[in-house]
Amino acid sequence: MKIIYTYTDEAPALATHSFLPIIEAYAGKTGVDVETRDISLAARVLAHFPDLLTDEQRVPDSLAELGELAKTPAANIIKLPNVSASIPQLKAVIKELQGAGYAVPDYPEDPSTDAERAARSAYDSVKGSAVNPVLREGNSDRRAPASVKQYARNHPHSMGKWSTESASHVSTMSDGDFRHSETSVTVHDAAELRIEHAAPDGTVTVLKPSLPVLAGEIVDAAVLSKSALESFLAEQVADAKAKGVLFSVHLKATMMKVSDPIIFGHAVRQYFADVFAEYGADLASVGADPNDGLASVLTALTKLPADKREAIEAAITAAYGTGPALAMVDSDRGITNLHVPSDIIIDASMPAAIRSSGQMWNADNQQQDAKFVIPDSSYAPLYAETVDFCREHGAFDPATMGTTPNVGLMAQKAEEYGSHDKTFEIAAPGTVRVVDTATGDVLLSHQVETGDIWRACQTKDAPVRNWVELAVSRARATGAPAVFWLDETRGHDAEVLRKVRAQLAELDTDGLTIEILPVDEATRYTLARAKAGQDTISVTGNVLRDYLTDLFPIMELGTSAKMLSIVPLMNGGGLFETGAGGSAPKHVQQLVKENHLRWDSLGEFLALAVSLEFLATSDDNPGAAVLGKALDDATGKLLENGQSPSRRVGELDNRGSHFYLALYWAQALAAQTVDAGLAKVFGPLAERLAADQEKIVGELNGVQGHSVDLGGYYYVDKAKTDEIMRPSPTLNAAIAQF
Known part of the structure; x- marks a missing residue:
């Protein structure tokens, strides 16, 4: 078994240039092979267009390769955070690659030729959550390691302190959204389904010709009404103005890459309703698409005649004055909550606000109470209950609060995150229905209007069974209650619950506390226990897995990057994820400006340790087990000594943190008594690194304070980046000679 270490994007990729040589050197002493696979956004784009590239430019489709590996017992994959690209990000990487001489095509907004349709299909397979569904052939086990929690x-x-007078609150739809329209069915036998639109005159348009399903698979369908959404958003804009709170929208346009950009676009239109009412045709004429955010609209304005552009800019300025104040992503640069859809990812933006007294930043760079607009009500109660709880009970105390590990149902594209290819913006009134191709039976159907968003979701039987088994296993291992966040009144959850109850009846649950609660009750139950210092295992579907494994870690640990994320793959392999990358763009910007990378590789340290333990068991390699245990010890010492990266230039950054990890790791290996041979091998290295400590840290910190050139953002120059991320000749020589 090999360890496959993924090369991804932004700050995690930069950190790899520094940390990977250390991993390879140390692992090699125990016979462990470490290989890399590039699954960055740029590499994924290039892999789709080999015929347009030179021999030297072509790259393998590493994601497809790893997807196949993940289905085998030989999988041991360490997966770093990657860009889940929004349309603006995808266009940016295309532009960067073209500028570097790669002949990839433009992103076709309205493809009209076979070549354009092929390019659009390729790009659509790259954008959004393209990586995770391919690799996650297992369910999720995410928890805070004991050493990290203790630290x-x-x-x-x-x-931030909370006030009982806080006006911050969550607003969500009470009707007309996905939650309230969802219907669900469990398919008895394997079948092939199709999704079609039937017009009132009987014309049938096939939206998806083939949707294979397995026996026991759950299929859901839901529709979000455009008119209900528009009314809801207009009400929230007016209400935010009346209440004097910031208006903020919270979606996940990166993962829900079809539905959420459309919803985001409606929010832009409603906030700037007068602008679009008067100038909508002008904006459309230059391709201004609010689904891509206000920034994209402002860029498109440059294509208009000066007088028209100035009139629209004035109207936008007027809208700021008459509407509610907008929450800001970057007050200094004037970047609002409505500028870029990928800037306001809900599972990052909401925990940050909750940690900051329930407030967001306004245009004056001051914190202010906010209206958190989460249109679909499926999971909005999680945040609504948390905001209400903190208003009543105050902020959580990381020194005393309990921990909330998560067992998440995500295998084989489970639930909403796998629904991109089954989500449609409806072009005309009628009925959308899911039909059994063989029998003609209609399984699910919805009346729809023009502009509605309709989606279907799938959840296979085997992942659900595996998920329940994993939850019971974790409950028995920890003694903590396991809470299934499932709502009997929701179509999808009702179908899942039938499987959960049947599976629980087959398992030994004696002495365990197993609860089944809807989102609002589960949130209150878990928050109360966390406040009291008690631990609770959350057992959730795919989206809540994503939300909870940011919310609770950010409150408990300060960041979700410190979570241990294990995916026991269903066919016996292992996938080890390294935490969130939401702040990675700002880290890259600081590196380019000041040659200081504040990305914390703690997630990589944690994932590598369990990966080594997994390999040790699978390959009967005791040396790998010693290596993993020593890495855990080194990580604990690094934390206690406060040698995680600093935010400030001139102080220890990611590279310095890697050095101390290497030092403590070598010292732990030299001091351990389980494997005398390894102790003897690592002793001289430990002594050398300790002796050169001051010199190495001086070399690492001494290069800071000046701008650097990575040769790209999405597709860096590897040689330049190696030089930037490995600036200590003394450390480099020690690792190379070892």
Whole structure:
């Protein structure tokens, strides 16, 4: 078995240039092979267009390769955070690659030729959550390692104080959304389905000709009404103005890559309703698409005549004055909550606000109470209940709060995150229906109007069974209650619950506390236990898995990057994920400006340790087990000594943190008594690194304070980046000679 270490994007990729040589050197001493696979956004784009590239430019489709590996017992994959590209990000990487001489095509907005349709199909397969569904052939086990949790208790991070007078609140739809329209069915036998639109005159348009399903698979369908959404958003704009709170929208346009950009676009239109009412045709004439955000609209304005452009800009300025204040992503640069859809990813933006007294930043760079607009009500109660709880009970205390690990149903594209190819913006009134191709039976159907968003979702039987088994296993291992966040009144959850109850009846649950609660009750139950210092296992579907494994870690640990994320693959392999990358773009910007990378590789350290343990068991390699245990010890010492990256230039950054990890790792290996041979091998290295400590840290910190050139953002120059991320000749020589 080999360890496959993924090369991804932004700050995690930069950190790989520094950390990977250390991994390879140390692992090699125990006979462990470490290989890399490039699954960055740029590499994924290039892999789709080999015929347009030179021999030297072609790259393999590493994601497809790893997807096949993940289905085998030989899989041991360490997966770093990657860009889940929005349309603006995808266009940016295309432009960068073209500028570097790669003849990839433009993104076709309205493809009209076979070549354009092929290019659009290729790009659509790259954008959004293209990586995770391919690799996640297992369910999720995410938890805070004991050493990390203890460190957070010993050194609690700052938490903003809450006021009982806080006006911050969550607003969500009470009708007309996905939650309230969802219908669901479990398919008895394997079948092939199709999705079609039937017009009132009987004309049938096939939206998806083939949707294979397995026996026991759950299929859901739901529709979000355009008119209900528009009314809801207009009401929230007016209400935010009346209440004097910031208007903010919270979606996940990167993962829900079809539905959420459309919803985001409606939010832009409603906030700037007068602008689009008067100038909508002008904006459309230059391709201004609010689905891509206000920034895209402003860029498109440059294509209009000066007088028209100035009139629209004036109207936008007027809208700011008459509407509610907008929450800001970057107050200094004037970037609002409505500028770029990928800037306001809900599972990052909501925990940040909750940690900051329930407030967001306004245009004056001051914190202010906010209206958190989460249109679909499927999971909005998670945040609504948390905001209400903090208003009543105050901020959580990291020094005393309990921990909330998560067992998440995500295998084989489970639930909404796998629904991109089954989500449609409806072009005309009629009925959308899911039909059994063989029998003609209609399984699910919805009346729709023009502009509605309709989606179908799938959840296979085997992942659900595996998920329940994993939850029971974790409950028995920890003694903590396991709470299934499922709502009997929701179509999808009702079908899942039938499987959950049947599976629980087959398992040994004696002595365990197993609860089944809807989202609002599960949130209150878990928050109360966390406040009291008690641990609770959350057992959730795919989207809540994503939301909870940011919300609770950010409150508990200060960041979700410190979570241990294990995916026991269903066919016996292992996938080890390394935490969130939401702040990665700002880290890259600082590196380019100041040659200081504040990305914390703690997630990589944690994932590598369990990957080595997994390999040790699979390959009967005791040396790998010693290596993993020593890495855990080194990580604990790094935390206690406060040698994680600093935010400030001139102080220890990611590269310095890697050095100390290498030092403590070598010292732990030299001191351990399980494997005398390894101790003897690592002893001289430990002594050398300790002796050269001051010199190495001086070399690493001394290069900071100046701008650097990576040769690209999405597709960096590897040689330049190696030089930037490995600036200590002394450390480089020690690792190379070892």
